[in-house]
Amino acid sequence: MSDTKFSNIAQIIEQRIDKGDYPVNAKLPTHRVLASELDTTPATVAKAYKLLSDKGRLESFVGRGSFVRSQSDLNQVIQAPKDEDDFNFSILQPCLYKNVNALQNAYQVAGERLTSELIGYTEHSGHEAHRQAGVTWAKRYGLEGGDTCNTVLTNGAQHALSLLINALTKPGDTIAVEALTYPGILAIASLSGRNVVGIPMDESGASPEALRSVITEHQPKLVVLIPSHQNPTGITMPEARRREIAAVIKQEDIWLVEDDIYGFLNEAAIPAISNFVPEKAFHISALSKAISPAMRCGYIKAPADKVALLNAHIRANIWLSSPINNIAGTHLIESGKAFEIADMQRETASERQRLARSILTSISCDAEGYHLWLPLPKHWTTEHFVMAAKNRGLIVSSGSYFEVSGNEENHIRLSLMSIATEERLAQGLGELKALLESDMDTLFPF
The missing domain is CATH 1.10.10.10 (Winged helix-like DNA-binding domain superfamily/Winged helix DNA-binding domain)
Structure with missing residues (x-):
């Protein structure tokens, strides 16, 4: 009993x-x-x-x-295919085969430029020239006010998120995020004992009114937002919404962490939220989504009075961001090659979005960027669809992994960039369409 x-x-x-x-x-x-x-x-x-x-x-x-415990498991959201014939729609990354030659050249240049000074310890999070490269990169895509004194180097954007959450909050504190958000944020919060609350969203992103209500009710210490090509919804905040969010941040006792890792995918630069509330905002940018996940070059623009705190955390955890990666990344930025690559990846994403819409004709959203937030037909549950897709060699990310409250979310996130060629992408999308249109009961008779 x-x-x-x-x-x-x-x-x-x-x-x-x-x-x-x-x-x-x-x-x-x-x-x-x-x-x-x-x-x-x-x-x-x-x-x-x-x-x-x-x-x-x-x-x-x-x-x-x-x-x-968060139901979000990064190993399930981002899956490596177990078979080379699988169609992997789960990884948000650039079309890497297009970047290989530029990366080979950049690391060759890095090898030639190595000196004892560059590969040794340095006083700050990294060398001044590398911080200046981060300033140049972020400025191109809408950030104002960055300089080598208020910019710190990290080992990519994920490290930047972890660093800021741990530096600005303590275990038991609450963090506000978009109601549908990148599972890497949830993983950091779960492992570090932070509570997470979701901010309701509309067609322009996180709602300013909802953010104000969340702050009043839950008193979060910081809010993490992805303003451009939001993961997973694909929403890009227009400038007016960014100003409205900044106005709320300015009036409340809360920090803003702006994860602008997809800013380079905007056709024209959109001002960062951080521009309108620089004294309370931490802006993250990085090279991983435009150049390569292996190029762990991340940049944080911080309020001047918080730079020493971030440097102390960096020194206690990794001491400094890898100079070798930053030599290569800085060369790509200074030569202009990084911006050429970013433009090429943005054009590739646009082409693949058009291809996806021509095959998955039920798509009604007008998202751009690397992925689609795809609603499932009513006769499918997310759990069964992901399982059925996997059995057909189609690796997709369940919408439930992005849901802050842990509720069922009848969507999948579909990356359009990790499959190497357009021909193979079209083949995978065709198989996905056939599965979407099939009857779940015929695949799961139990």
Whole structure:
């Protein structure tokens, strides 16, 4: 009987998690408090928590308590194909085969330019010339006010996000993000014990009114936003919305982290949100999405009074961003080649978006960039579609991995860039279309 009781309590807790009563990364009531509410014993609640921990819904820490675990697993969102014949629609990256020659040349130049000074320790997050390259890169795509004194180097954008979350918040603090967001942010929050709350979105991105309400209700310490070609929705905030978001940030006690890693995909530069609230904003840019994920060159423009704090965290964790990567990245930026590559990748993305719309004729959105946020037909559930796609060698990312509240999201994210050629992409999209139009019941008769 007791086994049945703790299983029933586990089911009640899981239902509360799914409904959002206990959001991702939220701390759960103590055994004693929940036992009193549910008219049971603390020992029974402890068994229920253990059961949910084994299922991956909770994680517990000695002295801190139990927390709702994020369902987002980066290994599931970004999957390496197990078969070279698979069509991998899960990875957001540039068409790498088009960049190989430029990268080979850049690293050859880096080798020729190596000196004992460049490969040794340096006082800041990296050398001044490399920070200036970051300033030049971000300025091209809409950031104002950057200079070598307020820019720090990181090992890519993911490191920049982790650095800022850990430098600006502490365990137990709340972070606000778009209601559908990049799972890498959720993974950082989950591993570092931060709570996450979602900001409702509309066709222009995160809603300023909703952001204000979230700040009032949840008092987050910082908000992380992806203003251009948002992952996963593909939305790009227009300048007017960026100004509205900045106005909210300016009035509230909160930091802004602007992850502008896809800014280069805009046809014309759009002013960064950070331009309108520089004293409270941290702007992230990087070369990974335009050049290569292996080129770990990330740049943060920070308020001047926070640069020393970021440098201290960098020194304590990695000491400095790799000078060899930055020599190569700086050469590409200074020579103008990085911007040529970025333009080529943007044109490739536009061509592939047109190709996708010609095959998947049900697409109604007008997103550009590297990916599509694709709604599934009503007769498909996300779980079954992802499974059926995988059985056909089609690797897609389930929409549930991007949902902050952990609720079911009947979409998939579809990268259009990781498949090498347009011919092979068209073949994969054709197979995907056939699957979308098929009857789920014929594939899953159980």
